[in-house]
Amino acid sequence: MSHHPGIFKPLPAEYFRHPEEGGATNVETRLSRLPGYLTPNHQFFVRSHFDIPELKAADWQxxxxxxxxxxxxSLNLHDLNQLPRVSVIRAIECAGNARACFARDFGRPAEGAQWGTGAVGVAEWSGVRLRDVLALAGLKEGAFHVRPEGLDSGRFARPLPIDKALADDTIIALAMNGEPLPIDHGFxxxxxxxxxxxAASVKWLGRLEVSRHALDTYWNTQDYTLAGPDYPAKGEADGVPITTMPVMSMIELEDDARLPSGPTILRGRALSGEGQVTAVEYCLDDGKWQHATLHTPDIAGAWVCxxxxxxxxxxxxTISARATDNRGHQQPEQVSWNNHGCCYNAVTRVTFHIEDRRSK
Structure with a gap:
């Protein structure tokens, strides 16, 4: 097994933006270029913490x-393929999505890659339920944590509580949008x-440790936490470990985009962690909040257009947008500072320009 210090798939500027301080293994999707509900594999954002492993399916365990x-x-792919196959349409969103907005709102950047709102994507993931895999090794009563570990160069790992590990829609994915997992996305x-x-959806999975006690790692105690003046330390963590992602809307416009005058359709997407978005409101300039039209599908755990x-x-x-979910959560006007720049979900705003066609 070797490791590659970058991203394998092509990264045309038409589809991707490199976040400042993002490193060679991070790239975000230009949401304005998405053609449909699902994010195509070749347009899906990439977030990797360490060099990417080059693995052979025949040798994987x-x-x-x-x-x-x-x-x-020890299980191989043949063993997994003997289990019931399931598919789920779900979002994967980096906890640092929209981190660049902290610099705009607070006058100083939070640590980490300065993502816009494109560190998110929705795909159809196919594979087997994690609980069916654990059952093969005889899951005991009193199990508390499951710690998945990747085969990347740094062996990235982050624990799950047993109830989340056993959920119907927690799966080991072997395919993405009907194709074998691309190497950048965890093959x-x-x-x-x-x-x-x-970060919970560990790529290049190679090991599962199941314990009756906590299996904390750096990645749920010193990073991927909400840490700062408004977030007291919890247990071994420097703040509050992040689990479910908050309600958030995205606008499918590049900052400072230029649009021709005349009737225009503006578009976006909204999601809410495990929940389902029930409303998106928008405000143009200093106008009143109005309801945008939601389109099907609207899948809990994924997003709605x-x-x-x-x-x-x-x-x-300027267009502003805010989403509300089925649990009553709505994007706030402001968020509190946190040191790691995670879970930004204040009202989304984009400035754009309308150009007079007659002046051309």
Whole structure:
């Protein structure tokens, strides 16, 4: 097994933006270029913490171990393919999505890659339920944590509580949008943890440790936490470990985009962790909040596409958007500072320009 210090798939500027301080293994999707509900594999954002492993399907093994299992076991792809196959349409969103907005709102950047709102995507993930895999090794009563570990160069790992690990839609994915997992997205097997931060969906899965006690790692105690003046430390963590992602809307416009005058359709997407979006409201310039049109499908744990019609005068304009979910959560006007720049979900705003066609 070797490791590659970058991203394998082509990264045309038409589809991707490199976030500042993002490193060679991070790239975000230009949402304005998405053609439909699902994010095509070749347009899906990439977030990797370490160099990417080059693995052969024939040699891959998944090791199951820990004091909450009746026995240790090693499984290969053939073993997994004997289990019931399931498919889920779910979002994967980096906890740092929209991190660049902290610099805009607070006058200083939070640590980490300065993502816009494109560190998110929705795909159909196909594979097997994690609970069916754990059952092969005899899951004992009293299991508390499952710690998945990747085969990347740094062995990225982040624990799950047992109830989330056993959920219907927590799966080991072997395919993405009907194709074998691309190498950048975890080939040959990755976790997909519905509604949680993207870091929970460990790529290049190689090991599962199941324990009766906490299996904390750096990635849920010193990073991927909400830490700062408004977030007191919890247990071994420097703040509050992040689990479910908050309600958030995205606008499918590049900052400072230029649009021709006349009737225009503006579009966006909205999601809410494990929940379902029930409304998206928009405000143009200093106008009143109005309801955007939601389109099908609207899948809990994924996203909904929305749109609005407008006819604006030439000049600079601002569109604001806020989403509400089925649990009553709505995007706030402001968010509190956190040191790691995670879970930004204040009202989304984009400034754009309408150009007078007659001046051409």
């Amino acid at each position: 998944l090791t199951l171990t820990g004091d909450a299992l009746s026995r240790s076991q 040959p097997a990755r976790l997909v943890v519905s509604g949680w931060l993207g 929305w749109s609005l019609h407008c006819d604006l005068s030439p000049g600079q304009h």
